[in-house]
Amino acid sequence: MIKVYVPRDSSALGLGAEQVAEALQAEASRREARITLVRNGSRGLYWLEPMVEIETPAGRVAYGPVRPSDVASLFDAGFLEGKPHALSQGLTAEIAYLKNQERLTFARVGITDPVSLEDYVAHAGYRGLRRALTLEPSVIVDEVTESGLRGRGGAAFPTGIKWRTVLNAPSEQKYIVCNADEGDSGTFSDRMVMECDPFVLIEGMTIAGLAVGATQGYIYLRCEYPHAHVALNEAIAAAEQGGYLGDDLLGTGKSFRLEVRLGAGAYVCGEETSLLESLEGKRGLVRYKPPLPAIEGLFGKPTVINNVISLASVPIILDKGGAFYRDFGMGRSRGTLPIQLAGNLKHPGLVEKAFGVTLREILYDFGGGSASGRPIRAVQVGGPLGAYLPESQFDTPLDYEAFAALWAVLGHGGVVAFDDTIDMSKMARYGMEFCAEESCGKCTPCRIGSTRGVEVIDKIRAGEDRDRNVALLRDLSDTMLAGSLCALGGMTPYPVLSALNHFPEDFGVSAAE
Template sequence: MSYKIYVPCDTTAASVGADKVAAAISQQAQAQGVEVELVRNGSRGLFWLEPMVEVETAQGRVAYGPVRASDVVSLFEAQFFQAGDHPLKLGLTEEIPFLKQQERLTFARVGVIDPVSVSDYEAHGGWAGLRNALSLTQADVVAAVTASGLRGRGGAAFPTGIKWQTVLKAEAEQKYIVCNADEGDSGTFSDRMLMEGDPFCLIEGMIIAGLAVGATQGFIYLRSEYPRAFATLKTAINNAKAAGFLGADILNSGKAFELEVRLGAGAYICGEETSLLESLEGKRGQVRAKPPLPAIQGLFGKPTVVNNVVTLASVPIILAKGAEFYANYGMGRSRGTLAFQLAGNIKHGGLVEKAFGLSLSQLLNDFGGGSKSGKPIRTVQVGGPLGAYVPAEQFDLPLDYEAFAKQEFMIGHGGVVAFDDSVNMAQMAQFAMEFCVEESCGKCTPCRIGSVRGVEVIERIRAGENREANVELLKDLCDTMINGSLCAMGGMTPFPVLSALKYFPADFGVTAAPKV
C-alpha cells in the first residue's frame, strides 16, 4: 500500500530546509522499499514547526516537526508513515491548539491541498463560489460582496463592494481586474502563503470579480521577491485554463476571462495602487493624483478593480456560503476574518486567521507564546513599515479597524512584528525615515525631501543636539508629511516615528512625552 506524505513547498518551509527533507524522504522510501506518495502542499502557517511533515491516517493527518533532513532515517525507523511514535510527533494536525483555535475561512485549504491540482481544489469546496456567481446577475454578485462587509485587506480597508459597484457602473469597452500582490510590508506573508498554498482561490476570486463588473482581463502584479509564488501561479493559471475555468468560454457560460501574472521589480511603492498601475503599463512606478479613481480611469485609462490578494481570495467563500455567513464573523464595521501574521521576535510565528475583535495580547501570548528571546515584548509594529508602534500597555485593544484608528494605530494588512526590550525606538524611528528615503517614488516634495530631513533631525536628536527644539522640528516635519503627501508612503511614514516618540520618549533622550 502507498502512504500519503505531505511536505510543504512554501517559501518559509523551504527556507528552513523543507526541500531537503522532501528529497531525503523520497530517497529513504526508495531505499527501504516503502511506497509513498509525496505531496508538496502549502504551509499550515505554524512556522516554528516547519519543516512540518504530515502523514495521512484514517483518523486524519498526523504531523511531525520541525523535521530536519537528518531526522528522516529515525522517522522511517519509527514508521512515521503509519503515524508511529517519534520525539518529533505532534499528533493530529487539526488538534494543534494554534490551528484548532483559528477560524480559517479564506485560508481553509492552505496547507491542506496540493496547490496546483484543480481536482483537489474542487474536492475541498473550490469553484462553488464561481458556479454560484455564474447563475447570478452582475448586480447580485456585487450586492453579495457589499452585504458581506468585506473591506480591502491590503491595508486601506475600503469596502470592496462599493469599489466593484463603481466599476460595474462605469461604461467602457474594456475593464480590468488587477490583483495587488506586491506584498512589501515587513511582517506580512499572508498573500504569499495563499498564492503558494491555494492559488486557485485567488484565481476564482478574480474570475468572480471579472464576471461581476464586466472585465475580461485580469493581471496579478506580483513582487519579484516571490519567485516560488510566481512559479506556482503560472502553473495554476495554465491548469485552470486547461480545465475550462479561464479563457474565452468559462464553464460553457459564454463568459470570458483571461489572466496573466506580471512581475514587479523591487519597488515598495508599487504596492500603492496607482503606482502599481503605472508599473503595469511599463512606466516608472510614480503615484498618480486621485481623482480620477482607478475604478473610473485605471489601467490603460480603463475602469479597473484593484484589490489585494486576500481580499480577492475571500470572495469565493462569500459567493459559496452567502454574504451572511461571512458577515456573522467580526465586530463593529470590521466583518469577517483577518489573516494576522505573527513575525519578528515571537516564539510561535505564523499565520492566525481569526474574526476581528480579538486582542493583540491574545494574539501575542495565546497564539504567539511570547517573545522568542524570552524577554518581555516591549512593542509591536502593526500594519507594516507605515504602521504605528503599539506599546505593551495597549495590547488589550481589540483588533478592529475603527478601534485601532481611534488610537492612531493601523491594522493594515494584519502583520504584527514583535520587538523585545532590547529595541531602541529612536533607531526604529530613524529607520522609518530611512526606508522612506529609499522607497519614495519622488513625485511629491513632502515625501521625497521630508524623509531625508527626517533622518537628519532624528540623528541630531539621538546625538543630543538641541533636543527639545529638534523634537519640535520633527513634529512639525511629520505634520507636513502627513498633510502634504500625495499617497500613504509620505503620509504615513510619520506614524511609526510619532508613535515611537509618544510612547518611548526616553529612547530619544527626552523626558516627557511630547504631545503628538
C-alpha cells in the same frame, strides 16, 4: 500507498523542506516503503517547519521541525503509521494554534496540493464561481457588499462599493487588477495564498470579472516572490485547461483571461495608482486622485484593483453567502483577518481569526511570547507605515476602528514583535530612511521630508539641541501627514511619532509632552 506531505511553501523551503523531501524519498525506497509524496502548502505553523504530515485513518499527523538527519529515526519509530516520535505534534487538526483559528480564506492552505485543480475542486473549490455564473452582475456585487468585506491591503475600503463603481462605469474594456506587491515587512499572507492555494485567488478574480464586466485580469506580483510566480503560472495553466479561465468559462460563453506581471523591487508600487503606472510600463509614480482607478484606471479604463486577500475572500462569500461571512467579526470590521505573526515571537505564523481578538491574545496565546524569552516591549502592526504599540495597548481588539482610535492601523494584518533590547529611536530613524529609499519622488513632503527626517532624528539621537529638534521632527511629520500624495509619505509619521510618543526615553526626552 501512504500519503506523506512535505510543504513547497518558500519559507519551508528556506528551512530545508526540499532536502527533507529528498531524504524521505530515499529512505522510503531503501526500506521499500510505499509512499506518495505530496508537496502541499504550509499550514503556517512556521516554528514547526519543515513540518511533515502523514495521512492516517484518524486524520493527518504532524512531525516537525524535521531535518534530513531525523528521517531515519522517523521511519524507525513507525511514523508512517502515525506513531510517536520526539518530533510528534499529534493530529494536525488538533494542534491548538490551528484549532483555535477561523480559517475561511485560508480554508485549504496547507491541506491541498496547491497546483492540483482536482484537489482544489475536491475541497470546495470553484463553488463560488459556479454560483456566480448563474447570477446577474449586480447580484454578485450585492453579495460582496452584504459580506461587509473591506480592502485587506490596508486601506479597508468597502470592496462592494468599489465593485459597484466599476460596474456602473460604462466602458467596452474594464480590468481586474490584483495588487500582489506585498512589500510590508512582517506580512506574508498574500505570498501564502499564492504559493499554497493560488486557485482561490484566480477564482476570486474571475468572479470579480463577472461582477463588473471585465474580461482581462492582471496579477501584479513583486519579483521577490519567485515561488509564487511559478505556482500562479502553473495554476493559471491548469485553470485554462480545465475551462475555468478563457473565452468560454465552464461552457457559459463568458470570458476571463489572466496574466501575471512582475514588479521590480519598488515598495511604492504597492500603492494602487503607482502600481497601475508600473503595469503600463512606466516609472511607478503615484497619480493624483481623482480620477479614481474605478473610473480611470489601467490604460485609462475602469479598473477594480484589490489586494490578494480581498480577492481570495470572494469565493467563500459567493459560495456561502454574504451573510455567512458578515457574521464573523465585530463593529464595522466584518469577517476574518489573516494575521501574520513575525519578528521576535516563539510561535510565528499565520493566524486567521475573526476581527475582535485582542493583540495580547494574538501575541501570547498564539505567538507564545517572545522567542528570546525577554519581555515584548513594542509591536509594530500594519507594516513599515504602521504605528508601534507599547504593552499598555496590547488589550486593543483587532478592529479597524479600534486601531484608528489609538492613531494606529491594522493595515494588512502584519504583527512584528520586538523585545526589550530594541532601541525605538533607531526604529524611528529606520522609518524615515525607508521612506527616503522608496519614495517615488513626485511630492515634496515625502521626497525631501524623509531625508530631512533622518537628519533630524540623527541629531536627536546625538543629543544635539534636543528639544528644538523634537519640535522640528513633529512639525516635519505634520507636513508629511497632511501634504503627501499617498500613504508612503503620509503614513511614515505613524511609526516615527508613535515611537517618540510611547518610548520618549529612547530619544533622551522626558515623557511629558
